[in-house]
Amino acid sequence: MKIKELKKAMLTKDFIYYVxxxxxxxxxxxxxxxxIDDYDSTINVVVASKFNISFHKECYLNYYIRPSSAFVTIEExxxxxxxRVDSRISKYCAExxxxxxxxxxxxxxNLTDYTNTNEICIINAYIKRVKELLNININERSICYRYK
Structure with a gap:
């Protein structure tokens, strides 16, 4: 998002979506x-998260964000x-x-937990490489969230 859009969202109290x-x-x-933080000439945006869309949970945390990771619509x-997930899975597969x-x-x-989307990337990379290297399909029933 542009700074102008972030300031407008702040004034109107509209929701934004942040990755x-x-x-x-x-x-x-x-x-x-x-x-603007004069110390390092960066733009500080403080957001209060109300809901984690990825896990359908309420969450109330404050974040300092980068405008490039903020969006007006959920689709964006x-x-x-x-x-980012596709890139992260590729990075883990490369290991x-x-x-x-x-x-x-x-x-x-950690392959036993999935408390955030990055941990799901770690698990999916492992499943993908097991299939590619050993031709074994791992039972995915314990994984609640999966990317295509």
């Missing part, structure tokens, strides 16, 4: 503050999230080049 770069979750937010946010890497992967990553 958290660390977790890759889509959050429905209210803009609380837009300003989901498209951005999808592209697994051999069966030895596959065996060690669970020691380096």
């Amino acid at each position: 958290d770069e660390e977790t890759l979750d889509v959050l429905k937010c209210i803009v609380e503050e837009v300003g 946010a989901l498209e951005y999230q999808y592209n 697994i080049k051999s069966v030895s890497d596959l065996v060690n992967y669970p020691l380096n990553h």
